[in-house]
Amino acid sequence: MPRPPAKALAAALLAASTALAAVACSAPSTSSPPASHSMEGMAAGMQMTAPGAAGTIHIKDFAFTGPAAVQAGASLNVMNMDGEAHSITADDGSFDVSVAAGQTAGFSVPAKPGVYQYHCKYHADMHGTLTVD
Numbered sequence: 001m002p003r004p005p006a007k008a009l010a011a012a013l014l015a016a017s018t019a020l021a022a023v024a025c026s027a028p029s030t031s032s033p034p035a036s037h038s039m040e041g042m043a044a045g046m047q048m049t050a051p052g053a054a055g056t057i058h059i060k061d062f063a064f065t066g067p068a069a070v071q072a073g074a075s076l077n078v079m080n081m082d083g084e085a086h087s088i089t090a091d092d093g094s095f096d097v098s099v100a101a102g103q104t105a106g107f108s109v110p111a112k113p114g115v116y117q118y119h120c121k122y123h124a125d126m127h128g129t130l131t132v133d
């Protein structure tokens with residue numbers, strides 16, 4: 001399956017998500033705070049959408065697209081462009097973020113470098129990989 005030019009698309013989406021975040025910041029409910037392995041991770045994990053986020057993972061058509069690698073402890077936004085809720089849940093439980101349809105949420109990536117496999121807990125066939133440097 002041919003893919004769209006991801007770079008230009010991602011840049012446009014990032015700009016759009018920044019604008020959207022300002023509007024969509026109406027206190028979405030997170031049930032489980034991300035597990036923090038350090039104090040800095042804990043501080044960053046408190047906020048919903050992170051204005052200074054290192055990047056955005058987009059969820060569209062039941063697929064994850066996002067930065068291939070991020071810095072340990074960085075903030076990432078998750079933008080759900082689908083019509084139903086998704087989650088980004090680490091297979092090892094390092095992070096677990098649910099995002100309602102059309103919403104954006106933020107989370108802190110683990111402070112420990114490694115390759116994290118994640119999935120959507122609502123759709124078992126959705127998988128992604130996040131490399132933490």
Ligand SMILES: [Cu+2]
Pocket residue numbers: 062085086087120121122123126
């Ligand atoms: Cu899903």
